[in-house]
Amino acid sequence: GENVEQHPSTLSVQEGDSAVIKCTYSDSASNYFPWYKQELGKRPQLIIDIRSNVGEKKDQRIAVTLNKTAKHFSLHITETQPEDSAVYFCAASTNSGYALNFGKGTSLLVTP
Amino acid sequence: KAGVTQTPRYLIKTRGQQVTLSCSPISGHRSVSWYQQTPGQGLQFLFEYFSETQRNKGNFPGRFSGRQFSNSRSEMNVSTLELGDSALYLCASSLAGGQNEQFFGPGTRLTVL
Numbered sequence: 001g002e003n004v005e006q007h008p009s010t011l012s013v014q015e016g017d018s019a020v021i022k023c024t025y026s027d028s029a030s031n032y033f034p035w036y037k038q039e040l041g042k043r044p045q046l047i048i049d050i051r052s053n054v055g056e057k058k059d060q061r062i063a064v065t066l067n068k069t070a071k072h073f074s075l076h077i078t079e080t081q082p083e084d085s086a087v088y089f090c091a092a093s094t095n096s097g098y099a100l101n102f103g104k105g106t107s108l109l110v111t112p
Numbered sequence: 113k114a115g116v117t118q119t120p121r122y123l124i125k126t127r128g129q130q131v132t133l134s135c136s137p138i139s140g141h142r143s144v145s146w147y148q149q150t151p152g153q154g155l156q157f158l159f160e161y162f163s164e165t166q167r168n169k170g171n172f173p174g175r176f177s178g179r180q181f182s183n184s185r186s187e188m189n190v191s192t193l194e195l196g197d198s199a200l201y202l203c204a205s206s207l208a209g210g211q212n213e214q215f216f217g218p219g220t221r222l223t224v225l
Contacts, residue, residue: 006154032211043202043216044155051211089155098209099145099168104154 003027004092006103014111019080021106023090024072032093033066033073034100039086047088048075080110113138116205116217124223130191133220137184137205144186145214146178149200158201161186162209190222198224 003026013019025033034049050057050064050073057064061080066073077084087107091100117136125131137144146158157170161180178188184205190197200221204214 034213036216043218045216046213049213091155093210094157094168096168097211098143098162099157099160099170100210100214101157102147102155104152 004090004101004103006090006106008106009104010107010109012109012111013080015080015082017080019075019077019084019108019110021075021088021090021108022072023074023092023103024070025092025101026071027092027095027101028071029095029097030092031097032100033064034091035064035075036089036091036102037086038089038105044089077108080108082110082112084108085110113140116203116215118201118203118217118220120220121218122221122223124225125193126225127193127195129193130189131193131222132187132189133201133203133222135186135188135203135205135217137186137203138215141205141207141215142184143206143209143212144180144184145204145206145210146186146188147202147204148172149202149219150198155202158188160209167209193224195224198222 031052036044038044063076087105090103143162145160147155160168180186200219202219204216206212206214
C-alpha cells in the first residue's frame with residue numbers, strides 16, 4: 001500500500017539554526033506533496049506544497065525540495081524562531097489523487 | 113468564509129457503543145476527507161468523499177463508515193467502539209480532493225472507556 005515515512009520524529013535546534021525534515025514515499029503515482037504545521041492544541045495548517053513538475057520551492061524562510069527519482073522530499077526551515085516550534089507533517093497524494101497519505105510527524109522544538 | 117467546523121468537539125463513549133461525528137466544510141468545497149490522529153501515528157486517512165461519493169478509503173475496518181450529503185456536509189460513524197478508537201478525528205475540506213490545499217477542522221476528541 002501507499003506509505004510515507006518521515007524522519008526525524010523529534011528535532012531540537014537553537015534559535016537561528018536551520019532545521020531539515022525528510023520524507024520518503026512509496027507510490028510512484030504521487031504527484032503532490034504538501035507540508036502541514038500543527039501547533040499544540042490547534043488544527044494542521046498548510047505551510048508549503050510542491051508538485052512533481054517542480055524540484056524546489058521557497059517561501060521566505062521555508063523551502064521544500066523534491067527528488068522524484070529517489071522518491072523523497074524535504075522541508076528546510078532557515079533562521080528558526082521559537083514560534084516555529086510545532087509538529088510538522090509531510091504528505092503525498094494517493095495514486096487516485098483524491099486523498100493524502102501523511103507521515104507520522106516531526107516534533108520541532110526551537111530553543112531561544 | 114467560515115472555516116471547517118466539526119461537532120461535537122468532545123465525546124466520551126463506552127466500548128460497544130456507536131458514535132456519529134459531523135463535519136461542515138468551507139462553502140464551495142466539495143471534497144471532505146477524514147483522518148484519525150493518535151500520538152505517534154500521525155494522521156491516518158480514513159476516507160474521502162466528493163459530491164456524495166466515496167472515492168477513496170484507507171485501511172480501517174468496516175466499523176468505520178461515512179457519508180456525504182448534497183450540501184457537502186459529511187458524517188462519519190464508528191460502530192462497536194473499541195478502546196483503540198480513542199483519538200482525535202479530523203476532517204478536512206478542499207475544492208476537489210487530494211491535490212488541493214486541505215483545510216482542517218478543529219477535530220472531535222473521542223474517548224472510549
